[in-house]
């Protein structure tokens with residue numbers, strides 16, 4: 001049978017308005033490939049003989065959801081980043097209070113960072129031109145790596161093109177079939193990607209639970225046959241609103257001879273005396289084997305790094321495909337990140353304003369009856385629970401000039417849907433108060449709290 005015949009045998013039906021509304025409950029399919037492939041296509045008897053069939057199913061669903069306003073992913077932003085931005089909904093430009101950006105300290109628009117990038121541009125150009133082990137390495141890269149190593153309390157550091165690459169690469173590069181990798185149940189996709197791509201046996205332990213990690217370590221140790229163990233956790237979990245129990249985890253890793261990697265993506269700029277993250281917050285720089293992070297959140301740019309012992313960094317540098325076969329971070333970004341890092345370390349007022357906003361929003365939301373999952377991170381996760389209302393709730397928020405994403409199954413378990421409100425140091429109290437008032441009203445409208 002030709003591929004064309006296979007595709008034609010699976011016509012994509014046109015849905016009624018009711019069916020589209022029902023789809024909104026299932027709009028989770030837009031965010032999870034596995035759900036689409038393993039649940040949706042199977043449930044609807046859709047053959048996957050042609051690898052493109054699923055793309056047609058997805059495109060059809062996405063366009064219908066977009067047309068009805070149910071799907072708000074990937075709406076272009078028309079202004080510079082900040083606490084309020086201009087977005088277009090149904091042909092109308094609107095000013096929106098932005099709660100979906102991770103530019104926590106607003107360093108993306110800091111003029112000191114821009115100045116440093118401007119100066120670098122004329123001397124170094126735009127792109128690195130080659131990989132880090134090729135000719136893409138400059139004194140700027142060398143200097144930032146040395147600074148990162150010193151700032152994060154490790155012997156050496158290595159720059160990666162993205163945070164995703166930095167956090168997934170150590171597992172892929174250091175582990176293989178004979179090893180075991182244990183990951184937290186709330187782990188970001190890059191941790192899972194690295195763990196599974198390595199070929200090691202992967203075990204997931206209950207979120208932030210040292211007892212379950214110990215159980216997993218004990219079992220894994222018994223089954224080890226010539227390999228080793230790696231544990232991967234995040235410093236701060238922005239969907240759960242809590243920080244990692246690193247004192248317990250470092251002790252367990254030591255006890256069972258496992259290496260520990262901490263992904264500080266959401267904690268850099270937010271936690272620790274100088275903003276170096278949760279490892280700094282607990283003073284565990286020596287105990288944590290690999291500290292990894294991204295420049296795309298508090299540091300307002302893009303790129304990532306791993307800091308560790310010298311020999312581990314050398315090994316990663318020459319063995320990691322993301323280093324050897326991918327162009328190095330552009331010099332202009334290296335200069336921008338260095339400037340942002342220095343501001344983050346020396347200007348505590350940005351962090352203080354951010355935390356003041358976190359406390360203000362969380363307190364106000366609690367007062368209007370919202371359930372907040374945790375208040376240890378720069379994002380306030382508001383529990384909704386009822387997956388079915390999430391997309392209509394989001395549309396109402398948009399009408400009120402508030403932008404955030406609905407977080408639903410399978411990103412979180414069924415019935416545990418949340419709105420993750422990411423704060424910025426430049427959010428105004430007026431905008432936060434408006435958000436609190438709107439949430440109070442909508443939580444009642446959708447029966448999440450009693451009238």
Ligand SMILES: Cc1ncc(COP(=O)(O)O)c(C=O)c1O
Pocket residue numbers: 162163164165167188190234263265266294295296297302303304
């Ligand atoms: C916890 C976590 N780790 C890693 C990353 C990847 O970072 P980047 O987007 O800079 O590649 C993200 C990005 O969303 C993240 O949330």
